[in-house]
Structures are given as structure tokens and as C-alpha cells.
Amino acid sequence: MIAIVDYRAGNLTSVARALEHLGHRCEITDRPEKIRAAERVILPGVGAAGATMENLRALGLAEVLRSDVARAGKPFLGICIGIQVLLDRSEEDDTDCLGIIPGHVTRYPASVDGRPLKVPQIGWNRVRQTRAHPVLAGVPDNTHFYFVNSYYPVPADLAVTIAVSDYGVTFTAALARDNVIATQFHLEKSGAAGLKLLDNFCRLKG
């Protein structure tokens, strides 16, 4: 069973539908014991860092994700806001985050070389794979994925980055460290390539 963490935000059902389409059993839940018992855990969604962390703490899930998922070696996938809250801190709402991956989250620049940059980034952007990883297996390099973000993660140790993309700056689009995987793009809205990556995660050995 795959637990999809319900923290009262985001479009959780679209991840559930994608998993069902791929033939994986999943449950949307906010209960710590179910997340502890799950074979793997997904933290998906659209939302702001402040509200996301507030809800994760209020539901008692921040510590569960840190200790019983990330540190316990359970395969863990963060998507969109789910990658951003993995880091120590986000500039968005000036938020203390989970601190599972050292680093911070910052806003896309408002302009590049004097030309204004539209923020949020909304749409399909190319993702360059910088490191081989089983979760990227069968996904062609430079494939477009669907992004909706105003902020991007800056890991302290760039060795965790497995793919990058460009939007005003070159940023970490996907990262992996041991059992923790995360993407800045929406796997569940990125067509066949997104589904492939999601399926790869579901097949990673715990």
C-alpha cells in the first residue's frame, strides 16, 4: 500500500488516480499509523509552504515524515510543494520546513537580463538528467514535464540533484538521496513521462 499524505491542501486525488491507472494500490490518509505501516509514502500537492508546514505539524505528521519515513528508509516521494518542504527553510512565508534535505527554497527572479520573467512558472519545461537514477529509467533525457511553481529548491549539496531545468536560473528539478526522491514538476500531470517516473518510484526496492 502506498500512502498519499493528506495535509488538507493540494490536489491529492490526481496523484491517486494516476497510481490507480498504473495499477498500484494507494490510500489518501492523514493518520500517522497508516503512514508508518505503508510500504511507500508520497507527499504531493499544490500549496504554499507556510500552510503546508502548519498543517503537517498540526496533524502530527512532520515528525512522522522525518523519523518514520525518511530516516527509516521507506521509499518517500515529494512532488511540487512536497519537494520544497523537504529542505530546511523556504523563503515562501518565511517557513521552517522538514529539514530532511539540507538547503533552502527561494523565489524565481522577477527578471533576467532586464527582461521580466513571469512568475509563477506555469507550463511544460525540459528536464535535463544530471545523474543516472533508477527513478529516471526509461525516461528520455530533455523530456518536458509540467511545472507550476513560484519557488525552487536549492539543496546545500548539489550531489543530491538528479535533474535540472531552466527558468531564469538553472534549478534542481528532481533530487534523490537514498530512499528520498522528489520532483519540482507534477508527475501526475506530465503525460506518459510523468506516469513512467511515478511507476518507477512505485517499483523501487525499499
Add this chain to the structure above:
Amino acid sequence: MIAKRIIPCLDVRAGKVTKGVQFLENVDVGDPVAMARYYYEQGADEIVFYDITASNERRGIMIEVVRAVAREIFIPFSVGGGLRTVEDMRAVLLAGAEKVSIDSGAVRNPQIIAEGARAFGSQCIVLSMQVRRRERSEAFPSGCEVVIDGGRTATGRDALAWSREGVGLGAGELCINSIDRDGTKLGYDLEVTRLISESVSVPVIASGGAGEPKHLLEAFTAGAADAAIVASIVHYGEYPIPEIKRYLKSHGVEVRDAVP
């Protein structure tokens, strides 16, 4: 680089697609789910459903359509038409839509934009507006007036002023639909599209008038649009999406590779 998006628009009445006849074997062209799957497989970057039923007693039918579409396609899609309250928006988003598109309802009650953005985030809220050419004047510095109710009602509002107000209230994208060009196949209204796109900080979608691939190229270059709505140009099979994308790519426009 971020790709320019091609967004087929499907008009749905009482659960059936109203345009888009005569183009395909093996596809029920009246069935919104089959049509959505077809465009998904063709490499559409997003899909818009416009519910022209828009009466409360029939709202449930559209929710069922959204739910069925969400099980079949894994790209973003939005739903517009007759959404007046945050609860209307919540219903289509919970059913699986990525975004909602608001139009006349936002002109009548601009606070709906702010309420929607607060509840679901700006990225969920597309402010769509129908615009009509007017003589450039103090009242209409952009040269376009916002109209509602399918063009039957003038609002006295300037298109650029309304765009700025909408973004200020929290709209995450703007869709500029030219009433003058709609259905003409003469191309998008590039002038107003560019004016608005260069004046706001959010993506702008060109709509109304596409008749050939060249028109999309113009929208993305002279029109400075981030995305373009297509309807009859794709519904009648004249220009399949992969062909439009090949054309754009050969002219240096970044598009998402149309791999099914």
C-alpha cells in the same frame, strides 16, 4: 526553456461536445471523455472544457464528465462556464480539474477571483475575458472593451485595466478571447494579446481566430502569448496537433514534443 502551450477547447452542453463533428473514425466526437483522450494522445498540452449548459440543475452532469476525464488523461485541464461561487469552483477541482476558468461571473463579482485564489491558489484561477475592438480613447486605452454573456453585454471596462485588476486580485493566468476574431479563422488579435502579455506578470493565453498553424506562430511571436486556445482548427481534423507542433518547431518555437 518553457514550451508554448497548445490548448484545445471543447464546448460541452448537457454532457456532450457540441462542436467537432466529422473528423475521426473510431472516436465518438460527441463524447467529451473520448475527445479528451484523443487530444491527450495527440500531444495537447492542456485541455479546456467550456460548459455551455450553465444552469444549476444540470451542473451535476459536468461534474461527472470532469470525474471521468480525470481518470483518463494525465495532463492539466480546466473547466469554465457558469462558475459563480467558490463552491462551484471547489466542485470541479475536487472532481479532478487542475484549474477553473472564470469569465462573466468575475466581471459581475470581481471578489470571486480573490476568494478563489485564497482558497485554491492563484495557479488554479484562470481569468478569461471576451474582448471587442473599440476606438482607442480615454475610456478604452487598450483599444478593446470587455464584454460578457457571449458578447451580448458591454461592460464599459478596458481590457488592459481589467487584466491588471484581475492579476492584482489573484488570477494566475489570463485568457484573452477576441469576439471579433472568434470563428473567423483570420488569426488571433495579436495587438491586444501582446499589449496585455507585456503588461502583466502572469501567463497569457490567446484565444479566438485560429485558422491555420501560422496563426499560432504569430500568437507566440508577435502576440507574445504563452499559450493558445485552438478549436475548429483541430476539431475538424484539418491540422492535427502534431502537425501544428512540427510547424512551430521548424520556425524556432519551443514546443513540447508530441509523444503520446
